[in-house]
Amino acid sequence: MVLVVGHLRKFTQAAAGGPEDDASMSEAPDRCVELWVEVKPGATVGWVMSRVIEELASREPDVPNLVGFRVASSSRPRRRAAAAARQEDKENSEGSPQDAVEEQLLVEYGQEIFSVIREGDCLECVFEVQAPSLGGKAAQQGDRIGIGDFRIVRVLGTGASCRVVQVEHRKSGCAYAVKVMSKRKLVTNEKRLERAITEKRVLSRLSHPFVVSLHWAFQTRCHLFMVLDYCAGGELFYHLQRRGRFAEVDCRFYISEILLGLEYLHSQGILYRDLKPENCLLDGDGHVRLTDFGLSKENLTKSTLFSSFVGTVLYLSPEMIRREGHGYALDFYCLGCLVYVLLTGSLPHFNGDLKQMVAKRASGEAFALPRECSRTCKHLLERLLEPDPTRRLGTQTQALEVKEHPWFKHVDFIRVYRKEPQQVFPNFPPIDPRRAEGQCFSSEFTKVPVPSQLMGFGSALSTVQEQTIAGYEREDAYR
Numbered sequence: 001m002v003l004v005v006g007h008l009r010k011f012t013q014a015a016a017g018g019p020e021d022d023a024s025m026s027e028a029p030d031r032c033v034e035l036w037v038e039v040k041p042g043a044t045v046g047w048v049m050s051r052v053i054e055e056l057a058s059r060e061p062d063v064p065n066l067v068g069f070r071v072a073s074s075s076r077p078r079r080r081a082a083a084a085a086r087q088e089d090k091e092n093s094e095g096s097p098q099d100a101v102e103e104q105l106l107v108e109y110g111q112e113i114f115s116v117i118r119e120g121d122c123l124e125c126v127f128e129v130q131a132p133s134l135g136g137k138a139a140q141q142g143d144r145i146g147i148g149d150f151r152i153v154r155v156l157g158t159g160a161s162c163r164v165v166q167v168e169h170r171k172s173g174c175a176y177a178v179k180v181m182s183k184r185k186l187v188t189n190e191k192r193l194e195r196a197i198t199e200k201r202v203l204s205r206l207s208h209p210f211v212v213s214l215h216w217a218f219q220t221r222c223h224l225f226m227v228l229d230y231c232a233g234g235e236l237f238y239h240l241q242r243r244g245r246f247a248e249v250d251c252r253f254y255i256s257e258i259l260l261g262l263e264y265l266h267s268q269g270i271l272y273r274d275l276k277p278e279n280c281l282l283d284g285d286g287h288v289r290l291t292d293f294g295l296s297k298e299n300l301t302k303s304t305l306f307s308s309f310v311g312t313v314l315y316l317s318p319e320m321i322r323r324e325g326h327g328y329a330l331d332f333y334c335l336g337c338l339v340y341v342l343l344t345g346s347l348p349h350f351n352g353d354l355k356q357m358v359a360k361r362a363s364g365e366a367f368a369l370p371r372e373c374s375r376t377c378k379h380l381l382e383r384l385l386e387p388d389p390t391r392r393l394g395t396q397t398q399a400l401e402v403k404e405h406p407w408f409k410h411v412d413f414i415r416v417y418r419k420e421p422q423q424v425f426p427n428f429p430p431i432d433p434r435r436a437e438g439q440c441f442s443s444e445f446t447k448v449p450v451p452s453q454l455m456g457f458g459s460a461l462s463t464v465q466e467q468t469i470a471g472y473e474r475e476d477a478y479r
Helices: 045-059 078-092 097-104 182-189 190-202 236-243 246-265 328-344 353-365 375-384 401-405 413-417
Strands: 001-007 009-015 026-027 031-039 066-072 122-127 150-158 162-169 175-182 215-218 223-229 278-284 288-290
Touching: 001 045, 001 236, 026 215, 045 190, 078 413, 122 328, 182 190, 182 223, 182 246, 190 215, 190 223, 236 278, 236 328, 246 288, 246 328, 246 401, 246 413
Parallel strands: 001 122
Antiparallel strands: 001 031, 009 026, 066 122, 150 162, 162 175, 175 223, 215 223, 278 288
16 A cells, blocks of 8 residues: 655635735645555556546545655655645745756656655655636636637647647637547556656746747546647648758758757756657747657756667667667757758668668767768767767757857857847748648648547547546536
């Protein structure tokens, strides 16, 4: 049996204040909820989390979203540990509470639970921070958003356990992209479930011009829904397929924006680990938006090395292949692969045989440099695709080191961030979705029939027990 402890804090309306008076809100005393979960041998952190969410849903229907767990050590009684945790949260609120919590958060949902806790330890729930309810108009049901508020326009893409659809908000007319994930496929695959939870958690804390934004996240009995920015330009990969390759000046435009996106992710302690043309979207003005953070790792520092083996095989770095541990340098190797593929339409070390490509990268063998590119571009590729991660460009001072490379000599990164034209980018942008309407998505997807509304995705869970997934709002909270 594993003990799980949760501390619930609510805000109540003070008697003296009016229903819409912010100052009338007062903090109610904390309430401690204790759950005992019967754990079978081999049960994972993710499995325990699902059981806890289900139990909380029945016992505490207004509980905030469960983000994850942290271990409360057996070295101090749990009541004192609870009080200490609340005091730590209070003290951290003056600095960076999110960073402090995330340093302790259990994020490997595939780990066996008894590999992370000792005898006598308990798990402490970490909930999403919720602002005090304001009452009055702000709390009226009509101001809440649910899946019934969207009309499906078309399918934009599909994956192993999800599909992405374009939707229109019925009242505002705004376009969004919704990632629809089947719970049946997630709950039977621990890694897919972990990635769905990770992606939502990562996206919830990101805000940058070159990263997609998450607007809402819902769940029904059968599906998860993430409502994201709609990027009318589609995938950079799609345009690469149509063109074959990009001119060097146009390649520099995209890499400059992607580099700022990577710099931001690293500043937030996030290792991307899945940089490729398929995950570089173009917004309605033709600028890059990075997407798909299911493989990302949090709590990144300069000295951090992760050991998991993930990523798209064509973009695997030598240290990943050799399983030597990876950190910042991995993303810069992937950036080098991206420069190479945009310029050539192919990948370094690849001649049609994946096994040979992997072997060449693992051994540190030199790759063939593109013929039709400048000397500084060739040097950039050599530095980003350096087999030794300790010598790779970007390892010492991260993105700043890359921005100082001669290939970016005439790039004003402040203007890149502001999305302002500059002389070094003669085609601004190289692909303008406004001039290529209807030519940014493959008809292989857009012609797929779909229901008219998101509630139409309603396949039964079959023999799989219904589960509530951490971090996604229950749709019954809106309807």
